[in-house]
Structures are given as structure tokens and as C-alpha cells.
Amino acid sequence: MRKDALDFLRCPKCGRELSIKTIFQTKDKEIISGTLICISCGSTYPIKSGVPDMVQEMDRGVALTERSYNIAHVLEEKKWKCRDYIKRRVKTLLDHLEISPEDLKGKKILDAGCGGGQLACKLSSFNCDVVVGIDICRIITRAFDNCRRKSVHYVRGDIMNIPIREKYFDVIYCLDVFPILPNPEKAFDNLSRLIREGGVLFITFINSNSDILFWKIMYPTWRILSRLPLSIQDVLSYLFAVCFVLVSSFKRRKFSKNFFNEGRVLYYDMFGQGYYYTEDPKEVRKWFIKNGFRKIEIKLGSAGFRAYARGIK
Numbered sequence: 001m002r003k004d005a006l007d008f009l010r011c012p013k014c015g016r017e018l019s020i021k022t023i024f025q026t027k028d029k030e031i032i033s034g035t036l037i038c039i040s041c042g043s044t045y046p047i048k049s050g051v052p053d054m055v056q057e058m059d060r061g062v063a064l065t066e067r068s069y070n071i072a073h074v075l076e077e078k079k080w081k082c083r084d085y086i087k088r089r090v091k092t093l094l095d096h097l098e099i100s101p102e103d104l105k106g107k108k109i110l111d112a113g114c115g116g117g118q119l120a121c122k123l124s125s126f127n128c129d130v131v132v133g134i135d136i137c138r139i140i141t142r143a144f145d146n147c148r149r150k151s152v153h154y155v156r157g158d159i160m161n162i163p164i165r166e167k168y169f170d171v172i173y174c175l176d177v178f179p180i181l182p183n184p185e186k187a188f189d190n191l192s193r194l195i196r197e198g199g200v201l202f203i204t205f206i207n208s209n210s211d212i213l214f215w216k217i218m219y220p221t222w223r224i225l226s227r228l229p230l231s232i233q234d235v236l237s238y239l240f241a242v243c244f245v246l247v248s249s250f251k252r253r254k255f256s257k258n259f260f261n262e263g264r265v266l267y268y269d270m271f272g273q274g275y276y277y278t279e280d281p282k283e284v285r286k287w288f289i290k291n292g293f294r295k296i297e298i299k300l301g302s303a304g305f306r307a308y309a310r311g312i313k
């Protein structure tokens, strides 16, 4: 963590500024381990492996999600090493935002639920002023290890109780996170407060009006799975991965060791969550209006279940 992160970090308990209490280890102007303290309520937050850890207690659902992504993101790192994959994801994001790479110059950007942090890292190469990647996963420390650009910061934090200064960002995007948050509308309100006048908020969600039978079956299945003990979840992830290897090898007419990893990532991505929500696009539009956004655009993906929503403050 660099000291300039104090510009946007706020106490998740009272919203006030933080200062550095102790520094145990530094490297290249980064604090690798130490403690932050709130100037108002005195709460302390550790800095671990270069990343401030602002997560308060997690309920069982959030803890399950966190655990799943700690596993999934590590298994998935190989995919992110593929340049085409990153390029494609950046292009899709910028197309949705209707922003060119040149427009990102000098902007402050928040990647809410940044996962392994690769997208935030890539965006910071477009001369942004600041890119902040926040995620609840403990393994966000790997994002810090993998991306040592000056303008990018990683924070372990909870979107439900967000430790960031209000009206700070020009662009906030939140990809594939809303369906798994405990209270999506509250999360939306939280993110909206962080946008400055003229800034843009972009989220993806799952359309509850989709007629796709698969999702109609999946929704109750998710709810049951999220209540299972973690050890059973793990056993199921291996069984699922074995089935995935068989089907993938047959379909792609070749066997690859990676299919097993892909299977486990897919399992944790699809079944390892504590919460699952789908949203009515009309309701999402109301969230934008309630929070003072204009130029609201909601689009459905080709299969009709994935939805993309954008508004300008």
C-alpha cells in the first residue's frame, strides 16, 4: 500500500479519514505490513502483504462466497495470462462504458469486486490518475504481487460496507458481482455515493425476466447448495470437475489437464456462492433514478439473462 491511498480510504465503521498507526515492513515506498487507524473512532485495520484489509465480520453467505473465490481466482490466473483474453475484456468494458482508452487519461476508476485485479491493472496502463481494485477475497494480495504500477491500488473491502471516500471516482464498474451480494440495492446505493458529478456507473446483473429454463432450475438449486457444509461443497466441486473433464474432452476432441481446473472454477463460480439474486431491469432503472443518475441505459445480453446497466451522475 502506498501512502497516497489515504486520499481515498475511509473507515468502514464511521466513514472518517485514516492515518498510519504502525509500519512493520516497507519495500519500494510500499507499506507491506502495518496498521491503519481511524482518526475519529480509533478502529484499526491491518495492512497485510501490501494490501489494507478493511473487511469487518462476514456472515456465512459472504464467507462462503469469499472462500469460493479465493480458490477460483487462483485456479483462473492462467486464463488471465492470455493477452487476448485481457484485450477482449478491456474492449468489451470500454464499449459498454462508451469510453475510449484516451478518455481514461487522468481519470479515477473503481473496479468494485475486482477479483484477481487483472482488469484494474490493465486499465491503469491507460494513464489513469488512480485505479482502485476492491474485493472481499483474501487473495487480493496476489493482485498486489502481480501488478506493481504506481497508479493502481488494491484494497480488501466489502461493497456492503465500503471503505472509500464519497464523490471520488469518474468511473465505477462492477462486473458479475451484483448477483452474489447480500443486498444488491444497498450495494448500488453504496457505489452511487462514490461517483462524482458527471461520473459513470456501470454494473452487470442477471435478468429475472429471462425465460431460460436452465436459470429457472439453477436458481433454487443455488439456494440449496449455498446451505450445504463447506466440506460437501468441496467434494461436489471435484465430482463436477470430473464430469466437466469428460464432457469437455469429448466436445473439444482432446484431453487437457486444464479442463479439471476449468471445471472447478466453473463449480465455484456457479455454485459456491452464499447469495444469488436476479433483478428486474425496471427495478434496476429505479435504483439509478433514485440515486440521481441520468442517461440510463439497460441492455440485455444475447441470451437475455445477462444484463448491462449504465448511468451518468
Ligand SMILES: C[S@@+](CC[C@H](N)C(=O)[O-])C[C@H]1O[C@@H](n2cnc3c(N)ncnc32)[C@H](O)[C@@H]1O
Pocket (backbone or CB within 6 Å): 062, 065, 066, 069, 112, 113, 114, 115, 116, 134, 135, 136, 137, 157, 158, 159, 160, 174, 175, 176, 177, 180, 181, 269
Ligand atoms: C464473478 S467474480 C467477478 C470478478 C471480476 N469482477 C471479473 O469480472 O473478472 C465476483 C467477485 O466479487 C467479489 N465479491 C463478492 N462479494 C463481495 C463483496 N461483498 N464485496 C467485495 N467483493 C465481493 C468476489 O470475491 C469475486 O472476486
Ligand SMILES: [Zn+2]
Pocket (backbone or CB within 6 Å): 011, 012, 013, 014, 015, 016, 038, 039, 040, 041, 042, 043
Ligand atoms: Zn472510524
